[in-house]
Amino acid sequence: VVMVSAGFWPAVGGAERQALELSRALRERGVGVVVLTRRLGALPECSEVAGVPVRRLPVYGTGALDSLSFLIGALGWLLKHSDEYDAIHAHLAGSPALAAALAGRFLGKPVLVKLGGGRGIGELALSSQTRLGRLKLRILSLLKPRFLAVVPDLAGEALEYLGAADIEVVPNGVDVEHFKPVSAQEKLALRARLGWPAGKIFLYTGRLSWEKRLSWFIKLWDEAAEGRDATLILVGDGPERFLLQGEATSSSGRIRILPVTNELAELYAAADAFILPSISEGLSNSLLEAMSSGLAVVASAVGGNAETIEDGRTGLLFARDDAAGAMSCVQRVLDDPELAESLGAQARNECETTYSLARVARHCEELYSLEAI
Numbered sequence: 001v002v003m004v005s006a007g008f009w010p011a012v013g014g015a016e017r018q019a020l021e022l023s024r025a026l027r028e029r030g031v032g033v034v035v036l037t038r039r040l041g042a043l044p045e046c047s048e049v050a051g052v053p054v055r056r057l058p059v060y061g062t063g064a065l066d067s068l069s070f071l072i073g074a075l076g077w078l079l080k081h082s083d084e085y086d087a088i089h090a091h092l093a094g095s096p097a098l099a100a101a102l103a104g105r106f107l108g109k110p111v112l113v114k115l116g117g118g119r120g121i122g123e124l125a126l127s128s129q130t131r132l133g134r135l136k137l138r139i140l141s142l143l144k145p146r147f148l149a150v151v152p153d154l155a156g157e158a159l160e161y162l163g164a165a166d167i168e169v170v171p172n173g174v175d176v177e178h179f180k181p182v183s184a185q186e187k188l189a190l191r192a193r194l195g196w197p198a199g200k201i202f203l204y205t206g207r208l209s210w211e212k213r214l215s216w217f218i219k220l221w222d223e224a225a226e227g228r229d230a231t232l233i234l235v236g237d238g239p240e241r242f243l244l245q246g247e248a249t250s251s252s253g254r255i256r257i258l259p260v261t262n263e264l265a266e267l268y269a270a271a272d273a274f275i276l277p278s279i280s281e282g283l284s285n286s287l288l289e290a291m292s293s294g295l296a297v298v299a300s301a302v303g304g305n306a307e308t309i310e311d312g313r314t315g316l317l318f319a320r321d322d323a324a325g326a327m328s329c330v331q332r333v334l335d336d337p338e339l340a341e342s343l344g345a346q347a348r349n350e351c352e353t354t355y356s357l358a359r360v361a362r363h364c365e366e367l368y369s370l371e372a373i
Contacts, residue, residue, distance in 0.1 A: 001026060001033050001368060002085045004074055004096040006067075008037040008056075009049045013207075014285050015091045015116055018172055022089075023052045025173065025361035034085070036077060036096075038070050064132065067095040074099035082107050087368040092116045093123055093140060093147075101143035110368055111145035114170075118280030118303045119153055121211055124161045137161050146367065150283035151304040168367060171308075173360030174288035176352050181294030181344065182269045190270035199229030200334055203271035203295070205264055206286045208238035208257075210279075213300070215243060217277040217326065222252045224327035228334045232275070235267060236260055268293035273333050273340065279320060281305050288355050291315070291347035296340040298329045314347040 005019045023033045039045060039056030047054050057073040059066045078088065078099060087110045090100035097113040104111030117123045127133030140162065147167045149155035155167045182190070191201070202221075208214060214234060221232050234244060235258045248255040261267070268274070274290035276299040281287075283304035290297055291308075297315030299305040309315035316332060318325035333340045 001031060001087045001089055002078065002081075002100075003033060003035045003089050003091065004078075004100050005035065005037050005091040006070060006094060006096050008035055008054060010043075011040075014172075014282075015114075017285055018114075019091045020049065020052065021173065021175060021357055022361060022364065024050055025175075025357045026365065027051060028358075029361055029365060031361075031365060032085075036074055038066075071095040071099050075102055078103035079106065082109070085109075087112070089364070089368075090114065090145075093127070094136070097140060097145070098136060101140055101145045104145060105143050112148055112364070112367060113140070113145045114148040115150075115154055115158055116282060117154075118211070118278070118282045119157045121280045122154070122157075122282060124158060128161055141165060148367075151307045153303045153307055154282050170363055170367070171355055171360060172283045172285055172288060173357035174285070174292045174351055174355050176292050176348075176356045179265050179268060179289045179292040181348060187270055190266055194266070194270055196233070196270060197231050199231060200273065201271040202230065202232045202273045202275055202298075202330070202333075203235070203267060203290070204233070204275050204286075205235045205267065205289070206284065208234065208236045208240045208244055210240060212240075213277045213279050215240065215247060216323075217275060218244065218247050218251065218255060220323050220327050221255060221330070224330040225254060225334065228331075230254060230334055231256065233258060233267075233271070235264075264289060265293070268295060271295055273298060275330075276300065276305060277326060278302060278305065283308060288351060292351040292355070294344040294348040296333050296343040297347060298326070298333060300326075309347075310350075313343070314350050315343055 003019050003023050007016045009020055026033050035052055035054045037056055038059045043056055045056050060069045088100040088104055090096040090113045093113055093115055100111045127137055147158055147165050148170045149158055149167055150171050152169055155169050158167050232255045237260050245257045248257050268290055273296040276287055278300055281303040300320045301317040302320050309317055311317040316329040318329050
């Protein structure tokens with residue numbers, strides 16, 4: 001299988017992380033995988049990342065020129081090396097998807113295209129707003145690859161933009177052996193090493209950007225946690241980092257902003273709860289990692305959040321613009337340790353049975369075979 005992705009490690013994002021983790025899981029199942037991506041900076045043309053072979057193609061210019069050069073380069077590579085693979089798996093419906101779909105149609109090979117983003121703010125909605133974007137969507141609908149949506153909500157939106165497309169719902173996967181709960185003693189030891197305070201720790205990991213609505217959440221956090229021994233820790237980077245840092249500095253002191261780290265599993269293990277107050281979501285990798293780590297989740301009831309979390313069983317949901325509801329969820333987790341423990345345990349069980357990376361890899365392998373028949 002050739003994984004075609006515009007970005008790959010060391011670039012870190014949802015699509016890049018899933019491309020790497022799925023590639024590793026498939027290789028563990030005995031499936032040969034190679035990643036085809038853009039060559040940026042001084043990165044080598046050929047290398048291995050976590051045992052996965054990576055081929056990086058040169059790109060030129062920025063914006064549309066960058067995308068076009070990658071499309072041409074990827075299509076050329078796929079045609080030239082056609083005898084070296086059986087199926088193509090493209091991540092996101094941009095230039096990788098066009099190259100994959102064109103090569104697949106010409107060679108008669110199965111092609112899967114994974115869609116990304118949340119309803120209304122993801123790649124499909126953004127593409128529909130420009131002439132080139134609408135042309136891309138039209139070409140993809142004519143080439144008819146099999147599209148993968150991480151949640152039914154995104155599958156429904158895809159039908160609006162792609163017409164009568166073949167869409168399969170395949171969730172993101174999480175490594176349940178890597179992201180797992182720890183004992184109370186281990187949690188305390190991790191906190192001491194990380195320099196985190198005592199009391200309840202609410203965690204967010206991911207991109208610090210407007211659609212995550214972290215600034216909105218920070219404003220209600222102090223009131224929700226007033227009189228309680230609790231700290232909110234936001235880990236990540238993005239366009240709102242300095243804004244959030246300023247708001248954290250001027251707050252009660254119970255809010256911290258920390259830089260990106262590769263040791264995410266330790267952060268989840270050291271925390272008690274996870275927050276995701278987004279305005280829209282597909283299926284957040286961070287959400288699955290937190291659930292797999294046994295954290296009590298507090299999230300907005302939008303898109304993949306609402307379809308992944310069962311309110312009151314595997315997490316607590318609040319309406320998107322309901323500040324009072326969000327505060328109530330926070331307070332319930334803080335004031336009822338048994339509820340928080342139950343939510344985390346049920347979330348962990350849900351990840352093991354539905355969202356394990358091994359399960360998702362097996363599903364994809366079946367789709368490659370079905371497509372080839």
